[in-house]
Amino acid sequence: MPEDTGRFRIGPTDFLLDGEPHRVLAGALHYFRVHPGQWADRIEKARLMGLNTIETYVAWNEHAPQPGVFRTEGRHDLVRFLELVHEAGMHAIVRPGPYICAEWDNGGLPGWLFEDPDIGLRRSEPRYLAAVRGYLDALLPLIVPLQIDRGGPVVLVQVENEYGAYGSDRAYLEALVEQLRACGITVPLTTVDQPTDEMLAAGTLPGLLTTGSFGSRAQERLEVLRRHQPTGPLMCSEFWDGWFDHWGEHHHTTSVEAAAAELDALLAAGASVNIYMFHGGTNFGFTNGANHKGIYRSHVTSYDYDAPLDETGAPTAKYAAFKEVLARYTDVPAEDPAPRPPAPALEVPFRRQVLLALVQDRLGPAQVSERPPTMDQLGRYRGFCLYAADLAGRGGVLALDGVRDRAVVSVDGVTVGTLERDRHDRALVLPPGQRLELLVEDRGRVNYGPRLGEAKGLVGEVTLDGRPLRGWTVRPLDLDSVGPQLLTDAVPVQGPVAGPAFLYAEVELDQPTDLFLATHRWGKGVVWVNGFNLGRYWSRGPQHTLFVPAQQLRSGTNDLVVLELHAVADPTCRFLDGPDLGHLED
Template sequence: MPEFVIGETDFLLDGRPFRILSGALHYFRVHPDLWADRIDKARRMGLNTIETYVPWNAHAPAPGEFDLSGGLDLDRFLRLVADAGMYAIVRPGPYICAEWDNGGLPAWLFRDPSVGVRRYEPRYLDAVREYLTRVYEVVVSHQVDRGGPVLLVQVENEYGAFGDDKRYLKALADHTRASGITVPLTTVDQPDMLEAGSLEGLHRTASFGSNAEVRLAILREHQPTGPLMCSEFWNGWFDNWGAHHHTTPAVDSAAELDALLAAGASVNLYMFHGGTNFGFTSGANDKGVYQPIVTSYDYDAPLDEAGHPTPKYHAFRDVIARYHKVPDSVPPPARPAPALSAVLRDPVRLLDAPDRFGTWEFHEELPSFDELTPMPRLALLRTRVSGDRPGILTFGEVRDRATVFFDGGPVGTLLREHHDRAVALPRANGELLVLVEDQGRVDYGPRIGEAKGIIGGATLHGEPLAGWDVLPLDLTVLPAPVTASTVEGPVAGPVLLRASFDADASADLFLDTGEWGKGIVWLNGFPLGRYWRRGPQRTLYVPGPVVRAGANELVVLELDTMLDPAARFVPRPLLGHTEA
């Protein structure tokens, strides 16, 4: 069997120097029917390795569960990598960041506030070991020394940005070895955090996107022998709702890649192909201001969100060709997607029929989302208040968006990013309803693992409000309309709408949400993700395998106001304005 080891200056594959030319491709962000296509396009750009994270919370949505089916079939993904003649790097965390909800850590793990987060704490480590055992049951047989593609396995992820608990890192490394992982183990950190995040015996690698020579020199100070590797070469960036679409000039990124390769370093492009935060999987950042991440994870990568080569793809391929042989053929350019349209109709209004969206449960004290099972992404809260004067409704903290209704009419919307906590009620005698939305759990920094929903309860006139009916919205089974009906003009949410359209064939589509407000979309039952008028993202990517030849059903949950109740598919993605 092949042998892959760390030599004095190089990675060694069967005793010969081997440079890793890797690209990040997250199987969980790409429709599984498209995995082989994306892997092949990495090979044709000149890469020899595919790197992926493993998202704990996607595989284990509840305690005791571990899903390896469909789009989470890591075994099949690694087999496809091997079938393409490529190698693999696996990064199972347990924390992955990745702009992914909660950095990949399952929210259920932190229902008990005494459970540690990314540190040597028994209950946390017990859960981590259980998770890693399940991952390594898949990965072990795919290691290169057993005839598979896996060259490296990473321990934790950019840990130096969070802590310096060496006992915790050693526990992860020890369990990894005990589980049968025999290939080299690595850590990754930004250059100024290498000391805190590394562990003796694990090969240190760095993450950066510029000034390669300087940052490689810092890495060499911390890693005196062995190959230099930038295992996150940031060739693009992610987007937040309400900001601009990030792009990096292809010529600049290519020059930085050239500097890396000229220095003899190995590299993993982050990202080669970003994919999409389908459903409710996107994370958020909070460094004083909460910033939820958009549905698209295009990342301005060499291969765009729909899997088409960009100018960066060709520029990177040209750079790689200066150092290594690349395949002769390149993927064809993107072609316009079908332009289709359909009328949205058959409204099911949440406030008129809440019982059709879930089951009410009574709580004397207002619970957070994390106290509910299963944890919702949206929940409706209901209580009655009485009094003879207007009042100020105040919440402890809103995570992340709360729309207040009084006697069926909208009063106001509170946003976490604005640090909103209070709204004036025109009178304090009637039914109070609050629709609360989790917009994505923080994926980086000290707020990882925090609870969602309303935190710290609510008061009116300074007095606590008790006795709440809570309805977690079940978004796995969406209610059908009782009767068919049309919609005229703008529509106020929260409301569920449907549209039917015919397609000539299965093909990628781009759904234009520019005239809609804020909400979630499903096509043929597949969760495409969130949209928001504030941008920058305007179109939602629809993977071809989701689209049927013939009849298709689109379902939209509009939470705000929809100016034009029509679904329009446009030829190309619209990811928003850039700084330029």
């Protein structure tokens, strides 16, 4: 299946670079999970480990949070990221989806895509294909000039993502290929699937390079790949070297020795590789995904993945072991990255607080609806939404058809309980009162399987003692950027704090440096530093620190705002000298 044109080609047995056999030694690094000020550092550390290529997904919903919007600045500046890869003397693999999984919110698919409930997701359905065409028409002009034949770093582009685990619509894959080529993608195209006969048969097309995703039994998996593709290079384009974490579970790690041995076996067989992940980074803001296999489980803020480069950019024991393996098959730089120095251990008090109820009108307009709408129906696809209804002095059993994904329930400003999707909660007892409020949190959209695109917020009917509650005031909360301007009515913190409330602290620094914010003594909530949403915390763990990139800080005073949903007994803001990602399985 050789591709006969271009500097980078697929030959009978190998990738060919300028006509010579070439092995792709890649590492996954998602630009949207790393602060732009740290991109160059992470890329350079990949080069120092012995890699020659950086791979990244493209998250459609990050670039296009609303219809007609396509962001390309800051954390969304894919062009700058690829230019930095090129400046480091490395190649790039781009995986634009449109579906990416990646433990990312909705697998990268925009929430607004599902405003039409009948849209034909990930298949050759006209409305879905039209939306995908709009996405690729905006994205591909950024990538085309950066292909290797035009002097750039991009050598491979992937079509869809593990499609054989989802569907078997060949016409859909053909439509994607047609648009990629029509828009000017000339480098070889690939697909990836887990190496089973069923998935490989459903997930690829003739003329595309079939690659595999696995983290063990390399020789066996490569034999399955070869059976489906008699010629061309063998490649594991997702070599799983770690795993992800869910709230309420342990922090996942894998054996350094076993992972290095599998990498060695893969390379000894002559295959190319993309290490997933080389550096995982962070699910900043409300970008984490979730799984649902009978029970809803959302991913934590850290995407450390037990990778060779940890969430903070520090080399791990796996980094050294992988570099030793790579040195058997390629020339590796003699230089090693410096270990992470201890971060400043600081402690500052929270100075001010204000109840969410007192500032909610500053976070977006309220809408009136007879029945409770979903967040999606209100055009809010991530974060929080506040639902309120009049009880007229009544109490009784509050029952919901469904909550996605968690609701803090209060009556007349006093919290009376929570309803959680992962506990299958549907009802609780309300005391008599006047005003019912449910602060509903989207904890992350499912990123894999048939539940893609589920609406968030309150779903279906809400009843009190069996009778439908009518007349709702609903306010989607704009929490993308929160700073001290929200706290103009705040009062001094003088002891334990009852939420939902915003708390404010000031952190003085001589110079910007990476920090590790401890959340052990808090309940559940979200943190912003200088207006930037660091992500979620939860006492449920396993993660108990939030990574604060140095580039998000400044010399002098830094503003820290916390939305605490429940309670803080000790209103103190602490920073540790290193990360705490939680307990391990053993």
